[in-house]
Amino acid sequence: MNQLTTGKFIAHKRKEKNFTQEQLAEKLGVSNKTVSKWETGKCMPDYSVVKILCEELGVTIAELMDGEASEEKSVRTYDEEQIMDLLKRTQDLEKQKNLLYGILLIVMGIALQALSYTLGGSNIKDFFSGLLLGISIAEMLAGVYVVGKNIAGR
Numbered sequence: 001m002n003q004l005t006t007g008k009f010i011a012h013k014r015k016e017k018n019f020t021q022e023q024l025a026e027k028l029g030v031s032n033k034t035v036s037k038w039e040t041g042k043c044m045p046d047y048s049v050v051k052i053l054c055e056e057l058g059v060t061i062a063e064l065m066d067g068e069a070s071e072e073k074s075v076r077t078y079d080e081e082q083i084m085d086l087l088k089r090t091q092d093l094e095k096q097k098n099l100l101y102g103i104l105l106i107v108m109g110i111a112l113q114a115l116s117y118t119l120g121g122s123n124i125k126d127f128f129s130g131l132l133l134g135i136s137i138a139e140m141l142a143g144v145y146v147v148g149k150n151i152a153g154r
Helices: 003-016 021-028 032-039 047-057 061-066 080-118 123-152
Strands: none
Touching: 003 032, 003 047, 003 061, 021 032, 021 047, 047 061, 047 080, 061 080, 080 123
């Protein structure tokens, strides 16, 4: 499964159906920017819209994932439910990975903040203490952002 190949396939099938990105997006309940991201290979369609997307484009899930129409004499045998389950699990794992990155940023920020309090006493040590404190705050804010974005996206 290649995101770029799948994206080009979506664009090709959309154009065959004489849909604009906006029209397809409206039918799927997503934004036209989302359709554009699929077509440029920046991301894959969420499993929750894959079936509807396939129906609108007149393709099977296997064809969508392969990024090409299957030939009549093709011997491929795909269980579409298994493909959907695999796609859902993959996307869930990606979300969990991002959540863990956010938590790791927060923990590292707390550790740096604790380290910054152990320094001090001279101008150079105070400088490094302040620098570590600033980095720790930035790191924790980045972690909170990643965690919040991940939770809001569910």
